[in-house]
Structures are given as structure tokens and as C-alpha cells.
Amino acid sequence: MRRFRFAARALEIALAASVIVTGTTPAVAETPKAGGTLNIMLREDLSQGFAIHETATISTVWPAGPCFSNLVLFDPAKKVESADTIIGELAEKWSWQDNYKNLVFFLKKGVKWHDGQPFTSKDVKFTFDMVRGAPDAPGKLRLNPRKDWYANVEAVEAPDPHTVVFRMKRAQPSLLMMLASGYSPVYAAHVPPASYRTGCIGTGPFKVKEWRKGEFVDYVKNPDYFVRGRPYLDGLRYVVIVERGTRTAAMQAGQLDAAMPGETSKGTMEQLKKAVPQMVFNTVAASVSDNIIMNVKKPPFDNPKVRLAVSYAIDRRGLIQAAHQGGAVLGAAMLPRPYGVWGMAEKDLLALPGYGKPADMKVRARKLLAEAGITADKPLKVEMATRAIAVYVDMASFVINELKQVGIEATLKQVETAQWHPMATRGEYQIGANLTGLGTEDPDANFYENYACGSPRNYSLYCSEEVMKLFDRQSQELDPKKRQEMVIAIQKKLEDDAARPILDQRLDYFAHWPHVKGLTPHNNIYNFARMQDVWRDK
Amino acid sequence: MKTYIAQRLGIGAVTLFGMSVVIFLLLRLAPGNIVDILFSTGGYVNPSERAAIEQELGLDKPIWAQYVDWLGQLAVGNLGKSYRYDLPAWEIIKPLIPVTLELATLSLVISVVLGVPTGVLSAIRQDTRLDYVLRVFSLAGLSMPSFWLGMVIILGLVAWFGWIPPVTYVRPGENLGLHAIQFLLPSLAVGYRSSALIMRMTRSSLLEVMREDYVRTAWAKGQTGGVVIWRHALKNAILPVVTVIGIEFAFLIGGLVVTETVFNLPGLARFLVQAILWRDYPIVQNLVMLIAIVVILSNLFVDMLYGVLDPRVRYGN
Numbered sequence: 001m002r003r004f005r006f007a008a009r010a011l012e013i014a015l016a017a018s019v020i021v022t023g024t025t026p027a028v029a030e031t032p033k034a035g036g037t038l039n040i041m042l043r044e045d046l047s048q049g050f051a052i053h054e055t056a057t058i059s060t061v062w063p064a065g066p067c068f069s070n071l072v073l074f075d076p077a078k079k080v081e082s083a084d085t086i087i088g089e090l091a092e093k094w095s096w097q098d099n100y101k102n103l104v105f106f107l108k109k110g111v112k113w114h115d116g117q118p119f120t121s122k123d124v125k126f127t128f129d130m131v132r133g134a135p136d137a138p139g140k141l142r143l144n145p146r147k148d149w150y151a152n153v154e155a156v157e158a159p160d161p162h163t164v165v166f167r168m169k170r171a172q173p174s175l176l177m178m179l180a181s182g183y184s185p186v187y188a189a190h191v192p193p194a195s196y197r198t199g200c201i202g203t204g205p206f207k208v209k210e211w212r213k214g215e216f217v218d219y220v221k222n223p224d225y226f227v228r229g230r231p232y233l234d235g236l237r238y239v240v241i242v243e244r245g246t247r248t249a250a251m252q253a254g255q256l257d258a259a260m261p262g263e264t265s266k267g268t269m270e271q272l273k274k275a276v277p278q279m280v281f282n283t284v285a286a287s288v289s290d291n292i293i294m295n296v297k298k299p300p301f302d303n304p305k306v307r308l309a310v311s312y313a314i315d316r317r318g319l320i321q322a323a324h325q326g327g328a329v330l331g332a333a334m335l336p337r338p339y340g341v342w343g344m345a346e347k348d349l350l351a352l353p354g355y356g357k358p359a360d361m362k363v364r365a366r367k368l369l370a371e372a373g374i375t376a377d378k379p380l381k382v383e384m385a386t387r388a389i390a391v392y393v394d395m396a397s398f399v400i401n402e403l404k405q406v407g408i409e410a411t412l413k414q415v416e417t418a419q420w421h422p423m424a425t426r427g428e429y430q431i432g433a434n435l436t437g438l439g440t441e442d443p444d445a446n447f448y449e450n451y452a453c454g455s456p457r458n459y460s461l462y463c464s465e466e467v468m469k470l471f472d473r474q475s476q477e478l479d480p481k482k483r484q485e486m487v488i489a490i491q492k493k494l495e496d497d498a499a500r501p502i503l504d505q506r507l508d509y510f511a512h513w514p515h516v517k518g519l520t521p522h523n524n525i526y527n528f529a530r531m532q533d534v535w536r537d538k
Numbered sequence: 539m540k541t542y543i544a545q546r547l548g549i550g551a552v553t554l555f556g557m558s559v560v561i562f563l564l565l566r567l568a569p570g571n572i573v574d575i576l577f578s579t580g581g582y583v584n585p586s587e588r589a590a591i592e593q594e595l596g597l598d599k600p601i602w603a604q605y606v607d608w609l610g611q612l613a614v615g616n617l618g619k620s621y622r623y624d625l626p627a628w629e630i631i632k633p634l635i636p637v638t639l640e641l642a643t644l645s646l647v648i649s650v651v652l653g654v655p656t657g658v659l660s661a662i663r664q665d666t667r668l669d670y671v672l673r674v675f676s677l678a679g680l681s682m683p684s685f686w687l688g689m690v691i692i693l694g695l696v697a698w699f700g701w702i703p704p705v706t707y708v709r710p711g712e713n714l715g716l717h718a719i720q721f722l723l724p725s726l727a728v729g730y731r732s733s734a735l736i737m738r739m740t741r742s743s744l745l746e747v748m749r750e751d752y753v754r755t756a757w758a759k760g761q762t763g764g765v766v767i768w769r770h771a772l773k774n775a776i777l778p779v780v781t782v783i784g785i786e787f788a789f790l791i792g793g794l795v796v797t798e799t800v801f802n803l804p805g806l807a808r809f810l811v812q813a814i815l816w817r818d819y820p821i822v823q824n825l826v827m828l829i830a831i832v833v834i835l836s837n838l839f840v841d842m843l844y845g846v847l848d849p850r851v852r853y854g855n
Contacts, residue, residue, distance in 0.1 A: 054580065106617075142576075143576060143591075144584075144587070211624055212804075213630055242799055242802070243800050245692065246800055248704075249695075249702050250705045309846050416580060417575065418570030418571070418815075419570050421574070421578045421581060421582060456584060
């Protein structure tokens with residue numbers, strides 16, 4: 001008894017001392033509370049239902065995420081994503097073999113689909129044979145935006161119900177990063193892939209209760225979820241609110257508990273903060289870049305000097321202030337630190353075209369244009385295309401003004417969404433102001449999708465065999481430090497070639513009410529939609 | 539009367555047929571189709587996948603064949619399938635109808651309740667202070683777009699009270715009180731604008747009628763103001779107002795898109811715009827036809843109402 005009293009007294013003294021030293025009471029870990037429903041923002045209705053594999057938009061991933069599970073995912077509690085933050089979800093553990101040419105997953109046992117059917121390796125094989133477009137795949141996707149992610153996968157084998165092997169043509173450590181993306185859920189082999197456009201049979205923490213078109217998606221807790229004690233919440237409701245002002249008002253009035261990734265700009269954050277000082281804002285990178293696409297197959301942008309001049313002419317910092325009120329950061333193709341792990345250091349960024357002093361950059365731009373025969377007396381007239389959406393138009397307007405100062409007279413052409421991708425894919429444009437989102441912050445996902453020869457999303461039609469070899473070399477590099485150096489060199493090369501000049505990396509100020517706990521936004525809007533650890537404090 | 543109604547319905551059918559051709563062609567003249575939108579959500583285009591989807595949706599058929607298919611389906615009451623949602627179009631459209639009908643009806647009731655009495659007051663108190671105030675009030679209503687007014691209401695409520703009406707549609711059966719609150723504000727915003735038009739029409743029509751000899755005779759006979767205005771003058775002045783009300787109702791059915799968007803009500807108009815942006819042909823075609831039917835029927839109803847309000851009007855002779 002005496003010993004107990006002594007220990008208790010010692011603890012009191014220690015606590016008091018910590019208060020004196022820190023001036024605060026020591027933090028006590030909060031115990032999650034079970035129950036309640038969360039109302040979450042959605043800016044538009046699901047575009048193709050819950051068919052994540054058939055879309056490339058946050059408007060599907062965000063509301064469909066709770067239904068599914070991946071083999072692996074990025075730790076929900078960690079903001080910065082990297083290979084080190086990947087944890088198992090359907091996979092109990094995994095093992096690289098044969099010098100990173102084979103990836104073996106050992107799956108969790110006892111996992112059930114929402115309809116009660118057992119989850120096995122057959123489902124994984126079904127999903128990824130379908131996504132990689134295997135000739136003998138029993139399932140077929142109507143649209144397959146990420147087929148190229150799996151171009152290196154030679155076969156997916158399911159030797160037993162709880163083991164899956166991805167066999168690759170060459171080493172590719174990045175495959176794990178792509179499998180961890182919110183864009184890589186596992187579909188059920190026993191339901192047609194098309195059924196995901198109208199409903200969802202997944203293994204995720206929540207089951208779809210109702211999808212009222214244009215209104216909301218309701219989820220209920222999955223009582224058979226394979227993670228014991230999860231989810232904490234009884235349900236989720238994703239509320240569709242198309243009008244931006246109404247969305248913000250709904251957040252402010254407390255009718256929504258959490259925002260949608262990518263939808264809280266700096267201006268919105270300031271407005272909400274003023275009205276609701278207790279609201280929580282998390283500054284994260286959206287993994288969406290503003291960039292310029294130039295058709296390298298047609299004049300005048302088949303001339304690298306003209307392309308480089310465009311890159312030099314645009315004041316990135318000015319754009320960040322003018323179009324984003326400071327809500328973006330400088331960065332090249334990959335996210336800069338501290339948001340990502342592959343980005344260039346600031347000193348290297350400053351050496352890139354367009355990142356120096358604006359006046360000096362414009363002088364260099366004019367010089368390059370003069371070498372290409374373009375001067376103030378003989379200005380270059382071009383048409384700048386962009387999507388007819390405010391976020392695109394704001395950026396394009398700024399860029400047009402910048403280009404005017406160096407002798408390029410661009411007129412704005414707003415293209416309706418239905419026409420944008422066909423136009424861009426067919427190269428029916430000269431220069432365009434574009435946004436690009438990355439499903440996972442990995443060089444392979446970015447480089448092969450946006451810069452590789454023949455990639456359908458390489459809108460600039462840029463193609464360099466030399467650069468392709470660099471892509472392949474970094475993709476196979478097993479030493480992280482060497483790979484990092486290669487990736488930085490590639491980013492520099494891409495900017496020097498003005499393949500797709502990056503103007504900035506957008507930030508999101510993800511908002512939620514303080515009673516929402518356990519929701520950690522990531523520096524990638526696509527990868528924290530699962531909701532299994534989220535709980536309500538009231 | 540029956541002959542007249544039959545004739546009007548016949549003309550309505552011809553009108554609908556013409557509408558069907560116009561809407562069908564206009565939709566296909568707009569650049570892009572659902573397949574382009576689907577690919578835009580995927581961020582890429584693949585020609586072979588595109589061709590497969592067009593075949594799946596029947597978009598590879600000649601336009602005339604698509605039109606005949608659509609009419610054939612309509613003839614048997616089949617509205618087709620939504621391209622976007624892959625569900626029967628009627629299943630998508632059905633729940634939207636009560637929302638827009640209710641909003642339009644409530645807005646109209648408010649506009650009549652507000653517009654007719656203020657128009658009467660303004661007419662009988664012509665050129666007085668009250669008249670000027672009411673005319674300025676109505677001019678403000680005509681000048682303010684209802685969507686702007688709606689947005690101001692939402693922002694004002696949230697700024698001053700930290701509250702807005704529910705952003706998720708509350709069905710009457712779920713909670714009548716909340717449902718009523720949810721519809722009151724948008725109805726007021728739309729009704730105010732419509733009431734301005736009705737007020738001005740009532741005022742000018744009544745002013746004209748009050749100068750008629752029979753009204754002067756009624757005054758001379760010593761009738762009270764209420765009897766002269768409400769029993770004699772207004773009955774004759776109301777006919778043009780009824781026309782305006784009918785037109786307003788028809789306009790509201792398809793014109794509530796921004797109000798429904800601002801107040802987040804899942805109505806026909808808002809959904810129609812989304813369907814147009816998505817080039818969801820079955821939804822757009824059927825919704826537009828539905829709106830056309832409402833317009834035709836409401837015009838017929840207004841014409842029938844003339845016969846009730848004015849015994850001199852007889853149809854079918």
C-alpha cells in the first residue's frame with residue numbers, strides 16, 4: 001500500500017512538472033466512440049456509380065471508397081504517402097521475390113463480401129486481370145483509365161484461396177504504390193463489373209444502403225467487417241450539393257460534418273474560419289497540378305524554343321497569388337517536400353524555367369522567341385483552349401496575360417467538358433491550360449500516364465525515346481536513394497523540354513467540424529476515403 | 539365543349555410530335571454525346587472502347603432509326619433507360635415530379651396571394667403613396683433574379699443565424715414541418731418575382747376596367763367599394779391575369795433550375811440541366827416532352843377557366 005501511494009505521488013509530481021515545463025496539460029489519447037452518422041460533402045452525383053475502375057474522378061472515389069477494400073492501402077493516419085506508409089488491408093502480409101519481379105500477397109482469412117460470399121484470391125485475380133486487360137480475363141471494363149499502371153504485369157496467379165502472385169516482366173517496386181491507391185479496390189469475381197455502376201458489393205467497412213440519384217448516398221455499418229471493432233460510425237451520408245455557395249453554407253450551418261477533398265480553397269477556408277472559428281482545417285496537397293499542354297506535333301509548339309519560352313514567360317508565384325490566393329505551392333511533376341517524397345528541393349526548382357525572377361524570366365522568353373522568329377512586331381497568335389470550368393478559366397486567363405507580355409497573343413477558347421478530352425487526345429488544339437490529378441504519388445504512375453510515348457493521357461503528344469529509357473530505368477531501380485536522384489533528374493529534363501510545364505501544385509484546406517475524429521486528410525485527395533477509423537465525438 | 543377539348547388535345551398531340559422532332563435533333567446537334575462524357579470522367583479516349591460503348595447504347599444506328607426506336611418505345615409507355623445511371627428513365631424521373639410540382643404550385647399560390655391583392659390596392663389607390671410603394675416593391679421583384687434572391691437568402695440565413703433549410707430533401711411523410719420549411723423559402727423567392735408580374739398585370743387590367751361605364755354605374759347606384767371592385771370590376775379584370783398565371787406556371791415547371799440548384803431540391807428542372815450536360819438523351823427527351831405536356835395541359839386548363847369566369851365565353855360552337 002505504501003509503495004502504491006509512493007508511485008501515485010511520484011506520478012502526480014511528474015505530471016505537475018510536465019505542466020510547469022510545457023505550460024500545458026499532457027495530451028491524453030482520445031478513446032473512439034462508437035455510433036452516429038456522418039454527413040459528408042459531395043459536389044456532384046457519382047458519375048459511374050461505384051465503378052472506381054471505370055473512372056478517374058474524385059467524385060467517384062470519395063463516395064465509393066467506404067464500400068471497398070484494397071490489397072494494401074496508405075496508412076489512413078499518415079498524411080504523407082510513401083512506400084513506408086503502406087499497410088495491409090485485404091493482404092495480411094506481402095513479399096517481394098525474384099528481385100522485385102514477383103509480388104506475393106498472403107490474404108486475410110474469413111473476409112466476406114457484403115452479400116455474404118467469401119473473399120478469396122480468385123477475386124484479386126479477377127480484378128487485376130480485368131484491369132490490366134489480360135486477353136483471357138473473364139471480366140471486362142467498359143472504360144479502363146489505368147490499364148497502363150499494370151502494363152508491366154505479365155500474370156496474376158492465385159495458387160490457393162489466400163495467396164496471390166503478381167508476376168512482372170521486369171522489376172517494378174512501384175506496383176505496391178499503385179495497388180495502395182484509392183483507385184485500386186478489389187472487385188468481386190461473382191458479380192458482373194457493370195453492376196458497380198448501379199450498386200456496390202465490396203468488402204469495405206460500410207455497405208450501400210441507398211443511392212438516391214442526385215441527392216445522396218447512404219451507407220450503413222458493415223457488421224461483418226474483417227477489422228474487429230471497426231467501423232466506429234453507424235453510417236455515412238454523402239450529400240450531393242451542386243452549388244458551391246450552398247455547399248459552403250451547409251458546412252457553416254453544420255449540416256455537413258466534413259468537406260470533400262479538393263473543395264476547400266483558401267478563400268473558402270478563410271470565410272469558414274471567420275464564421276466558425278472552431279472548425280478544423282488541414283492544409284494538404286491535393287495532388288493536382290496546374291499545367292500547360294502544348295501540341296508538340298504541330299507548329300508553333302513543335303519548336304522546343306517556343307515551348308520553353310512559354311514556360312519561361314509564366315510567373316508561377318504570380319499565378320499562385322492571382323488564381324489561388326496563395327493556396328498552391330511551387331513544384332515540378334512530383335509533389336515537393338514536405339507534401340511528397342519525390343519532389344525537387346527548392347534550390348533545384350529555382351533553376352527551372354519560369355521559377356526565377358519574373359522580369360528575368362520574361363527576358364529569356366523573349367530571347368527564345370526571337371530566335372524562333374517571333375518578336376513584338378511579328379507576334380505569335382495562338383488559341384488557348386481550356387475547359388469551360390471556373391478553375392481552368394482563371395488559370396488560363398492569367399497565363400494569357402503572361403504570354404502577351406512576351407509577344408504571344410493568345411485568345412481563350414472555352415471547351416465544354418464533353419469535348420475537352422476528345423480534343424486533347426486527338427491533338428486538336430495548339431496550347432491548353434490543364435489540370436492533372438495523380439492517383440498515387442509515384443513516379444511510375446505519373447510519368448507513364450502523362451509523358452510516355454503513346455499514352456492516351458499524354459495530351460501534348462510528347463515523345464522522347466531518351467526520356468522513356470529514363471522512365472524505365474528509374475522504374476526498375478531498387479535503391480531508393482538512386483531512384484530519387486533519377487526522378488529528380490527526369491523532372492528537370494521534362495521541364496527543360498517543356499513537355500508539360502507545371503505551374504503549381506494545388507493545396508486543399510480540407511475542412512471538418514471538430515467533433516469529427518480520426519479523419520486524416522492525405523497529400524493526395526484520392527487515398528483517404530475509407531472512413532473505417534473515423535468517429536464522432538458528439 | 540367536348541369537341542373543343544378534343545380539338546385542343548388533337549392540336550396538342552401535333553405540337554408534341556413537332557416538339558419530339560425538335561428536341562431529338564437539337565440534342566444531337568450539340569457537340570459530343572454520352573460517350574464523350576464517360577471518357578471525360580476517365581480522362582482519356584480510346585477509339586475502340588468508344589465504338590463498343592456507342593454500339594451498346596445504340597448510338598451507332600442512323601439518327602432516323604434512333605428516332606423511330608424512341609417513338610416506338612414511347613408508344614408503348616417505355617421511356618427507355620438512362621445512359622448515365624443505367625436504370626429505367628421513368629424510375630429516375632418519377633421522384634422528381636412531386637418536388638417541382640410542389641415548388642411551382644406553392645410559388646404560384648404565393649405569387650397570386652401576394653400579387654392580386656396588391657395589384658387591386660395599387661389600382662384603387664392609384665397615384666397615392668401606397669401605390670408608389672407597391673409599384674416599387676413589384677419593380678424590385680421583377681428586377682431581382684430569383685436565383686440571386688435565393689442565394690442571398692441562403693447566405694443571409696447562415697451569416698446571421700448559422701442556419702439554412704435542410705440541404706437534403708425531406709419528404710412530407712418523413713417530417714412535415716421540416717418539409718414545409720424547406721419549401722417555404724424557395725417558394726417565397728420565386729413567388730415574389732412572379733407576384734410582381736401578376737401585381738402589375740392586375741393593376742393595369744383593373745385600372746382599365748374601372749374606367750368602364752358599368753363600373754361608374756355601379757358607383758352611381760351606391761354600391762360599396764368592395765362590391766364594385768371584387769364583384770364587378772375584378773371579375774372582368776382577372777382574365778388577362780389568369781392568362782399570365784397559366785404562362786407563369788408553365789414557365790416554372792422548366793424554369794426552376796437555378797432555384798432548385800441553390801436550395802438543393804431534387805426537382806425536374808435541375809435534373810434536366812444535369813442530363814443535358816451529360817447528353818443523357820432518354821432523360822432529356824422524356825423530360826422535355828413531359829414539360830411540354832404540362833404546358834399544353836395548363837394552357838388548356840386556363841382556356842377552360844375562361845369559360846367559368848366569363849359566361850360570354852363558350853367553346854365548341
